[in-house]
Amino acid sequence: DTEVTQTPKHLVMGMTNKKSLKCEQHMGHRAMYWYKQKAKKPPELMFVYSYEKLSINESVPSRFSPECPNSSLLNLHLHALQPEDSALYLCASSQKLAESTDTQYFGPGTRLTVL
Amino acid sequence: ELKVEQNPLFLSMQEGKNYTIYCNYSTTSDRLYWYRQDPGKSLESLFVLLSNGAVKQEGRLMASLDTKARLSTLHITAAVHDLSATYFCAPPRVGVNRDDKIIFGKGTRLHILP
Numbered sequence: 001d002t003e004v005t006q007t008p009k010h011l012v013m014g015m016t017n018k019k020s021l022k023c024e025q026h027m028g029h030r031a032m033y034w035y036k037q038k039a040k041k042p043p044e045l046m047f048v049y050s051y052e053k054l055s056i057n058e059s060v061p062s063r064f065s066p067e068c069p070n071s072s073l074l075n076l077h078l079h080a081l082q083p084e085d086s087a088l089y090l091c092a093s094s095q096k097l098a099e100s101t102d103t104q105y106f107g108p109g110t111r112l113t114v115l
Numbered sequence: 116e117l118k119v120e121q122n123p124l125f126l127s128m129q130e131g132k133n134y135t136i137y138c139n140y141s142t143t144s145d146r147l148y149w150y151r152q153d154p155g156k157s158l159e160s161l162f163v164l165l166s167n168g169a170v171k172q173e174g175r176l177m178a179s180l181d182t183k184a185r186l187s188t189l190h191i192t193a194a195v196h197d198l199s200a201t202y203f204c205a206p207p208r209v210g211v212n213r214d215d216k217i218i219f220g221k222g223t224r225l226h227i228l229p
Contacts, residue, residue: 033216042203042219043158056216090157097207097215101165103148104217106158 003027004107006091012113015081021110023074023091031097032074033104034066035090043090049074050096081114088112117142117208121220129228131193136223138187138204147187148217149178150203158203162189194227201225 004025013019023032031050035043048056049068063085065077074091088111094104118141128134138147149161162171164180164187171178175198177190187204201224205217 040224042222045216048216092158097146097217101163103160103163105160106150108157 004091004093004105006089006107006110008110009108010111010113012115013078013081014115015083017081018077018079020078021076021089021091021112023076023093023107024072025093025105025107026072027093027105028071029093029095029105030071031094032068033092033094034074034076035092036085037088037090037109047076078112081112083114086112086114117144117206117218119204119206119218119220121202121204121223123223124221125224125226127226127228128191128194130195133193134191136189136191136202136204136225138189138220140185140187140204140206140218142185142208143182144185144206144208145182146207147180148205148207149187149189150205150219152201152203152222154201161202189223191225196227196229199225199227 007022033048034046036046037043045058046060047066052068063080067075088109090109091107092104120139122137147164150158151161152158162178167182169180175192180187201222203222204220207215207217
């Protein structure tokens with residue numbers, strides 16, 4: 001099973017709302033990632049969790065708050081977002097890249113629209 | 116900081132033709148990943164190139180890696196319409212604390228005309 005699942009698939013929220021994106025994998029991967037992708041651009045890394053600890057935060061605004069409750073789950077909590085935060089949010093997982101011959105596996109993404 | 120350049124960024128080609136996408140990166144990396152993305156979809160892993168001289172083929176696509184030249188290529192043979200997509204190359208940056216991440220090129224949007 002090489003599947004990463006994400007919910008919801010689509011999300012529309014107002015600037016005052018609080019919502020969460022969820023990601024799950026059952027491949028035993030110990031690294032999990034959040035990316036943001038705008039149209040016609042490459043994915044931009046937001047956060048990396050390694051062994052359930054936040055290891056990389058790419059200077060992401062605090063209105064995005066990641067959480068890794070256990071090794072299979074990754075959440076992204078959203079609060080007071082701006083319209084420019086509208087994008088495709090991708091979750092990915094992998095073994096530690098330097099220790100693996102495998103790649104990152106991406107979920108289907110959540111299409112977020114902020115009104 | 117690791118920089119990744121893909122060339123070309125946009126390619127429109129006829130079915131049946133051959134073409135090559137180039138990926139240059141700025142710092143030492145012993146491996147490289149290629150991904151495909153269809154419009155509105157997520158990323159699909161195509162190739163994992165793990166060492167200098169690595170060559171992998173899948174159908175009409177062949178990828179290679181030259182770590183000394185810091186260059187990877189994705190060659191398309193006898194293109195068909197189904198290969199229309201955006202292709203990303205991505206070398207990893209392995210951090211000092213072994214916290215690592217993948218750095219994506221800007222992507223090559225491939226449009227194959229019937």
